[in-house]
Amino acid sequence: MKLVFEGVTAGYAELPAVRDVTLTIAPGEFVALVGPNGSGKSTVLKTVYRALSPAAGRVLLDGADVWTANRRTIARRVAALGQEEHGGHDFTAREAVRLGRYPHLGGFDRLSAQDEEIVTAALHRTGCATLATRPLSTLSGGERQRVLLARALAQQPGLLVLDEPTNHLDPQHQISMLGLVAALGVTVIAALHTLDLAAQHATTIVALKDGRIAAAGPPEAVLTPRVFREVFAVDGTLVPDPVDGRPRVLLRGLDR
Numbered sequence: 001m002k003l004v005f006e007g008v009t010a011g012y013a014e015l016p017a018v019r020d021v022t023l024t025i026a027p028g029e030f031v032a033l034v035g036p037n038g039s040g041k042s043t044v045l046k047t048v049y050r051a052l053s054p055a056a057g058r059v060l061l062d063g064a065d066v067w068t069a070n071r072r073t074i075a076r077r078v079a080a081l082g083q084e085e086h087g088g089h090d091f092t093a094r095e096a097v098r099l100g101r102y103p104h105l106g107g108f109d110r111l112s113a114q115d116e117e118i119v120t121a122a123l124h125r126t127g128c129a130t131l132a133t134r135p136l137s138t139l140s141g142g143e144r145q146r147v148l149l150a151r152a153l154a155q156q157p158g159l160l161v162l163d164e165p166t167n168h169l170d171p172q173h174q175i176s177m178l179g180l181v182a183a184l185g186v187t188v189i190a191a192l193h194t195l196d197l198a199a200q201h202a203t204t205i206v207a208l209k210d211g212r213i214a215a216a217g218p219p220e221a222v223l224t225p226r227v228f229r230e231v232f233a234v235d236g237t238l239v240p241d242p243v244d245g246r247p248r249v250l251l252r253g254l255d256r
């Protein structure tokens, strides 16, 4: 799906947390939203999955304003993983993933055998098959995060909205989650703190500072010494990985 932000200003009470965000994300692009704490990443994402209505501007999905489009269509096509989502702790992991199929069902329909296969496949792809019968309340933070990704995959969305999807994950699962998401071929917009992961997996990086876009483009164009300094207040260098040539990020404190 194509995602467009047209002059989006949004915030809380009277205060805008993001201002005049204008951005076009082509179908299949993987956009990493990066920026310091409080720079507005989650706020931008909330305007996409209808958790926060823009005070000005529009968010368009394949040309339709997400705030006036058919609610059911958006629920079917957009899968979101919020930052503090714990999602129904009484459910088992499999039951939680089955919820991903609900937007596709009619009012009183039950999941079909094909839906159940999709659920099983999503559990396997995220390494959650052995967790299927465990209540969510008994899972570790990272295990729960993977189950919630499985739920998003089971939804078979056209757009994935991910707010810090790797923050509880161990290194293996950080890499496998972003590799999996990048390989889906759907449009992805993800808030990420780990610039190295963003540089390796995203097609486009959007750096936010104080609620405004400071830089946007391919990793090599955005992750420059100037942006590391001015946006993140660190010294940084982008170097090619000696093994696969992909961009890697090295960071140092400004005064070192």
Ligand SMILES: Nc1ncnc2c1ncn2[C@@H]1O[C@H](COP(=O)(O)OP(=O)(O)OP(=O)(O)O)[C@@H](O)[C@H]1O
Binding pocket: 012, 013, 017, 035, 036, 037, 038, 039, 040, 041, 042, 043, 044, 191
């Ligand atoms: N519910 C809220 N009510 C009031 N202000 C809020 C609320 N949520 C966020 N803010 C403020 O809006 C600004 C942007 O917050 P946001 O959560 O979008 O930043 P972020 O870039 O996602 O940060 P982080 O990296 O810390 O998760 C911050 O100044 C924050 O304090």
